[in-house]
Amino acid sequence: MMAPDTSDDVPSCACKGVRRCLVCEGLKEKVQPEIVHHFLYDPQSRLAVGKDAQAASFPFSGVFLWENFISEEEEKELICAxxxxxxKESQSGRIKQDFGPKVNFKKRKVRVGGFSGLPALSHKLVLRMYQESALDGFQPVEQCNLDYHPERGAAIDPHLDDSWLWGERLVTINMLSDTTLTMSLEQGLPELGLTGEVHVAVNLPRRSLVVLYGEARHKWKHAIHRKDIHVRRVCSTYRELSAEFLPGGQQADLGAQLLNIALNFQGSPV
Structure with a gap:
């Protein structure tokens, strides 16, 4: 008896386009930039400090870091919940939980779907965010929990978050391990003599909160590289609505409906 043909038994993953994980790594080619200038973000001075002694530092705006935003006990409670x-399986080796509306970004359509609100434990965290002026008026309409694990080769490639539906501030709570958020600018900074790609590493301590806004939100791409995931890392990212969905915007009624659902804090993953 002939052995069954297993040539098509290729493990599946959720990666699409240029995204990759350890399952599909050998099937996709990644082109590395020829020149990369590396900097480290200093949250005290808010400067990008050159890792090369010859590289000058420069102001890096649009990042706010809140260390020890949650306690060890709160972290345990959140992860347990x-x-x-x-x-659910997600791209680039991650798994996820979504608390938000159903969105088709290509067609620019939003519907409530099975959205029932943000999870109950997020209520106290959102109230705590209001203590910081950088988060004044922040009303999250979506929460996405992401689980990164080195055994899956989990990562997220450099990208800009949508700005049609999502508003000015992206808020993330980093849990279970320290990691690095890498900000990148492909066109470089010619005004500083940096003609290659520029990377700014933002160190995210365990249990910290980071806010991206302004240039860090709209100009610089952000990523979590595989090399910076050493043990399990979980994060919760909160997004607010854009002006189109707020009072005075073209879709203000839909925005009000979504916020009313989100902020009842009785949700389960969709």
């Missing part, structure tokens, strides 16, 4: 819900 997440692990009692279902994690």
């Amino acid at each position: 997440m692990d009692q819900d279902v994690w």
Whole structure:
């Protein structure tokens, strides 16, 4: 008897386009930039400090870091609650839980779908955010929990978050391990004599909160590289609505409906 043909038994993953994980790594080619200038973000001075002694530092705006935003006990409580819900396979080796409306970004369509609100434990965290002036008036309409694990080769490639639906501030709570958020600018900074790609590493301590806004939100791409995931890392990212969905905007009624659902804090993953 002939052995069954297993040539098509290729493990599946959720990666699409240029995204990759350890399952599909050998099937996709990644082109590396020829020249990369490396800097480190200093949250005290808010400067990007050159890792090369010859590279000059420069102001890096649009990043706010809040260390020890949650306690160790709160972290345990949050992770325990997440692990009692279902994690779904996502791209680039991640798994996720979504608390938000159903969105088709290509067609620019939004519907409530199964959205029932943000999770209950997020209520106290959102109230705490209001203590910081950088988050004044922040009303999250979506929360995405992401689980990164080195065994899956989890990462997220450099990208800009949508700005049609999502507003000015992106807020992320980093849990279970320290990691690095890499900001990148492909066109370089010719005014500083940096003609290659520029990377600015933003160190994210465990249990910290980071806010991206302004140039860091709209000009610089952000990524979590595989090399910076050493043990399990979980994050919760909160997004607010753009002006189109706020009072006075073209879709203000839909925005009000979504916020009313989101801020009841009785949600489960969709």
